[in-house]
Amino acid sequence: MTSGQQVIDGRFELRGRLGSGGMGAVWRAFDLALEREVALKEVRLAGTDTSELDPDVAQMLRERVMREARALARLHHPNVVTIHHIVDSPEMPHPWLVMELVRGQSLQERLAHGPLPPAEAAALGRGLLAALRAAHEAGICHRDVKPANVLLRTDGTPVLTDFGIAVLEETPRLTQTGGLVGSPEYIAPERLHGHEGDPASDLWSLGMLLYTAVEGRHPLRRPTTAATLAAVMTAPIPPAGHAGPLAPVLQALLAREPAARPAPEQLDHMLAQAADPGAVPASTPVPPPPPPPAFAAMPGPGTAPAPFPMRTTEPALKRSHRSGLSPVLIAAGAVGAVAVLLAALVVVLPKLSGGAGRTGGAGTPPGTAPTGAPTGVRTGSGANGGGTNGGGTSQVTTLLTPAAIRDVIKKFEEASGSKKFAQFTVYEDHASADAPVPRRRAAFDNYTYRKGADAAVRSGPSIAITTGDAKVDLGAFNWDVLPALMRRADRTLKVPKPTLRYIIVRASWTFNGGRPTMLVYLTDDYGGGYLAANTKGQVISTVPSDS
Incomplete structure (x- = not known):
């Protein structure tokens, strides 16, 4: 019988196939009772005669149909297809869903x-x-x-x-064990x-x-x-060369750790800004953007395939210079079109002198720090912490040493009043940590510290938590192994001349069974890699720059 002649349930006349997939076909149909066009979804496994299926499988299919019907019946939204009716009886080989026809x-x-x-x-x-x-x-x-x-x-x-x-x-759950849905x-x-x-x-x-x-x-x-x-x-996900103002949205959504993705309200604001930069007035409070994604969800040219959940400004600006993005995305103080990015820059750090509003235009080599950014990023191993200035006074040249990190942890504990933190990130010249807010479950404040400062300071509510409400005592990590981990990173991560070194401690890391984990990163203008270690300093995974 042709599609123009077949009538389902004595009421719905099929008039043409609209499409098909693994779970059946969708038809254009005419409701003879109400005299209107509808869409009918024929629910069956593609290329399979439902009558020949195992009874348990056939029952599972019917359950899925009912589940879809119940799901759609609960939703009344202009962006969700409307379901009108379900056709199912023991005499029929498979069920049908009657839905609105979207023209x-x-x-x-x-x-x-x-x-x-x-x-x-x-x-x-x-x-x-x-x-x-x-x-x-x-x-x-x-x-x-x-x-x-x-x-x-x-x-x-x-x-x-x-x-x-x-x-x-x-x-x-109706999915069979091990099945991919x-x-x-x-x-x-x-x-x-x-x-x-x-x-x-x-x-x-x-x-x-x-x-x-x-x-x-x-x-x-x-x-x-x-x-x-x-x-x-x-x-790693290659750069989106045509995303323009949508690039920060893609970066936020494609974080491999679910908790790093933005909240719906924040995401809607970001999308509205990308859809019409003038639609969000400059005076409108702008939700801060989420941290850049884990595993380099959207690296630009020269951006490491590694998470950058830091809330500090200088590395983000350097990545903007190297990424090749349109200047409108990084000239945060220039126009309302980049209010989302601006929020991230002003929330997390003391103001940089002249650096936040600059772009990597002509005459600025890729990877060059903007005017006003600190020049403390070194290209050495990062394992040596001693040094002297011109007057011969001993000073810390990098925070990436066991003694310096312990001192930084102490400063964060003193500033926050907490012994446990959700996330702890250390660069060679600055660090940040997310401490729990008393009597507020899963709420955290971010604290920052700059090399040479007397104390850490609170920079505001955290926007970079990727660990739920998990917290860890940073003293539980064996910091004495850090120099060896840095040397191992030099040998194994295939970043011959790193321009940036840093570590991230997560109270809970998805790819370590939700356990506390230290991640050591090396990056250069062409990419980067990381290794992950447990609290004892034992390496559990290595991701070189070319992986």
Whole structure:
């Protein structure tokens, strides 16, 4: 029987296939009772006769249909497809979902004609974020955000569809043990580690979707599924050369640690700024941006494939010079279009003399520190802490020594009144730490210290926490092994002439089973690498610059 003749449930006349995927096909249909066009989703495994399936598998499919129906029925949002009806009976080989017919095309079809301008992609991202926020507030994680599951109305409004593999918080998981649910190239890395049900996973997928939309290519797609999954877990993401003002959003979303991704309100503000720089008045309080992503989610040319969750200003400015981004993204004091980046610069450090508003324009070599930035970044091993000035007075030349780090820890403890911290980052000439706020669960204040200062100072509420409410006593780490770790980093990270050295201590690191971890980084103008060690100083993983 042809599609124009087949009638489902005596009411819905099929009039043409709109698309298909692994979980079935979607048809344009006509509701004979209400005399309107609708979309019917035929839920079946592609290329499979449902009647021949194992009864348990067939039942699982039906359960998924009901789950999608329940999920969509709970959502009433202009950016979420509306479900009208479900057709299911023992006599039918498989169930059908009756949904609104979105007139237009899918985002995947649109991208076949070329990438989106950054502002258009940012507006699209806001619509999808609104859909995801509605879903997350209803206890639903989508788990398969990708261009094929985004429909575009004729006015360009995005509509998120295909909640068939969504996770409802109160519903037992239906996925078979070990099964992979979702499109490999859009799946969040934490899900590959077995962590399900986190709304932040949908934000990673949104970031990948927006990256693909502006670049016209997926950064982690490989020839095989296995290779793609491996890339999602470990590969550095190449720079988005066409993202323009959307670049900070991609950087924030594509942090491999879920907790490092921005909160929805903050993300919406960032997307609004990218969509229309003039839409957010300069007087509007701007949420500070999240820390740059773990594992170099969006490195520019010469940016290390390593996390930069530091809240300090100078390294971020240097990366801006090396990254090749448009000056509008880094001239933070110039126009309202970069208010988000400006917030990060003014919240975390005492004002730099003349440095925050400069750009790496003509005559400024890539990697050169802006005027007013400290020149304390050294290219030596970082293991030696002694030295003298012109007057012969002994002084600390680097904070990356056991004695200097212990002194810095003491200053942070004195300033914060806490013995435990969520995160601790040390460069050669400055450091920061996130200390818990008394009687406020999972709330932290950031403290900074500059080499030679008498004390650490509070710089404001923390925006860089990636450890939930985990905290660690920094004295639990064996700091005496740091020189050996730095030497090992020199030998193994394949950064022959590092221009930046630093360490990050995380109270909880996803890739060390949630245990406290020290990460040692080396970077240069072409990339970087890191090694991770436990509290005893034993190396647990090494990621060279060419990995």
